[in-house]
Amino acid sequence: MSVEIKNLSHTYSEGSPFEFRALKDISITIENGSFIGIIGHTGSGKSTLIQHLNGLLTPTSGTVLVDGKDIFETKKSELIQLRHHVGLVFQYPEHQLFEETVQKDVGFGPKNQGLSEDEIDQRVRQSIKMVGLDFDAIKDKSPFELSGGQMRRVAIAGVLAMEPSVLILDEPTAGLDPRGREEILAQIKSLHTQKQITVVLVSHSMEDIGKMVDKILVINEGEVVFFDTPNRVFTEISTLESIGLAVPQVTYLMRRLKEKYPEIREDIFTVEAAKKEILKVIRG
């Protein structure tokens, strides 16, 4: 599914003294099957933007087209249908768990879709497997007796069970330990490659984003600063720093190394790529 954002603006509490323009005329297209990273500091408008993609928020002006269809011109029932296709995983999604068992909780979305018991069961099995958990071992447990990392995964499975064609994740690794972060990111990556779904990942970590995505959307004060490939975005160090963002450490290193090795590439943002480039340059 492709998502086209057209001249989207959103103003909170319009006309009151608390008026706040969160998004200002955003226009971008997220192509079918792509992997997009969104980065920007707190209050930049990231969360407001993603909540428009499945119609949770209504724009002040402009619109969103999903597969060419204007989602804000549809009926309420169709909007609910749309939410089945555009899955949104909120920050700290484990705070939405409520059922007695993991199986029931993951089945909440498919049940709302009106699927049959068999279909629900099958989807729940599949999505629990997709997030790397053992269905039989976990299905009858209460979601509240799981560890933090497991709860997070069950919550993500709850959205995956709706089989969305577009998956949006708002900082899925916040608050996890290094191993937990790595595992969640690896699962998202494999979901993208295996199921070919469009993924939008909101993150604070330049390192994580750089490793995974096709294109990065940098957003500041409700406006698009960059929407380009990681290679291009990460060379704009001064612009990124001016809006309070930092590039990965290795990117700074490459820039420093350029003084001694002028031929070294600067568009490096992973340890792996840095290693290759340094070896190439040093060994000649």
Add this chain to the structure above:
Amino acid sequence: MLKDVTIGQYYPTGSVIHKLDPRTKILFTTAFVVMLFFLNNLWGYLATFLILATITLLSKIPVGYIIRGIKGLVLIIMLTVVLNLFMTPGTTIATLGPLSVTLEGLKVATYMALRLIFLVVGTSIMTLTTSPIDLTDGMEWCMRFIPFVRRYAHELAMMMSIALRFIPTLMEETERIMKAQKARGANFETGSIISRAKNLIPILIPLFISAFRRADELATAMEARCYRGGENRTRMKQLAFEFRDHASLVLMVMMIVGLYLTTMINIPLGFPI
């Protein structure tokens, strides 16, 4: 949005009423409310109206803002008026089908309506001019003079202050959980009342769990900061009566006496009530 809701409805203008000690305002308001129930003729209500109008002007709060507060109670006021109008026995002055309006009914209905409006306006001026934290401090002090409640004064005040602190946090949380469940296809907008009530479960359970977790963490954090109840506790901000408070208390006594005197006035206003 939910978080725009301002509980306690504090409206800062920096007026002299705002600067009064919270205890003065609590005492004054209490005296005012008690006096309302002694009034028995329109002279008294007229005097009360003048007192309220003076205080409102002094507080510099827009009159429209105060009237908006009454709007929420229109239904209750109407109901009281209608009930009193038709249910009071006495001299019939008009009939409406099987119902009849009596002169006494008209009188009681008018008094009740005025009493309710003055009650709401009077108390809301207190909350509008006193910050929640001052109000809590003031109430803690006042509770010390009420038997039985006295020994829990500190705990009650602390509970109130924590509730005020967490209302915005929990409002935001509710909104977030609601959106998260909507994203999972939950429908809160359509359907019968029963199905809508059932649909609240996915919001209420996470909300309770989160509130309990917060309470637990907050309790630990309070203990870590040496909280052990009201014993030996000091306060940074000391409440202190100033000249304006003493003056207000003198005015309060004058109000009580004045309003009491109105109950003895026997001069008719030119119309039957």
Add this chain to the structure above:
Amino acid sequence: MTMDVKNKMIDVRDVYFSYPHHNENEAVHALNGVSLHIEKGEFVGIIGHNGSGKSTLSKLLNAIIFPSQGDVIVSGLNTKDHQNLWTIRQTAGMVFQNPDNQLVATIVEEDVAFGPENLGVPPLEIRERVDRALAVVEMQAYAHQKPHQLSGGQKQRIAIAGILAMEPECIIFDEPTAMLDPSGRREVMETIKRLNRDKAMTVIHITHFMEEIVDADRVIVLDKGKVVMEGQPRTIFKQVKRLKEIGLDVPQMTELAYELRGEGLKIPDDVLSIEEMVNALCQ
């Protein structure tokens, strides 16, 4: 390291701790014989994955929970001795992970005053302490704001000020940056480092972000309720393989150095910063 009793801020002696488990009879062993000590003025980083016992350890240091076996001595006082409870909590202050769940009052300065009020400090002195604490965390301008209108980083700085107003000798930070964005994390880390450097405050910093403790005096690694590594950041982080095995990260530069050495490049194995890496590669 000297074993001078006078310089010892915290002494943990062979401590065990288990949480009662709710459905099975089997208790969860959070700590399995931990011994460590922390000296006055030290900046110690504690790392370990979730469930390694870090949080349990921090709560033991502040006398919120008590060891099932062994002793925790804070500034010469045993946490087991009930008389010491309030002195210990005042001496070793604690800042928690979630900034929302540790602020008590509806106004910033009232919150900072909460600790000293509990200690029964006279009102005028509380006023002075609050102003001083807010100045240290550079939040004076927000004294009359409501906490829920502040950013995560600002809330954490208020929480720090609330502890400082109790005039502790030591502050334990239990993952104070876990829920913050990069700029919030930066401001909180700057505040913590400044406290240690300028105010000679003893700091125990628990974190998942390795970059935050590269300039610590010492790093302690916990795994399965035990201290598995302990030493200067340099000597800890160079053990890249071992850290990864127990589910932890290493700073990017250390990892790169490790990878490059694996390819036969002659660079030191204890590189921590970009500067050191540049020096190693450009000599």
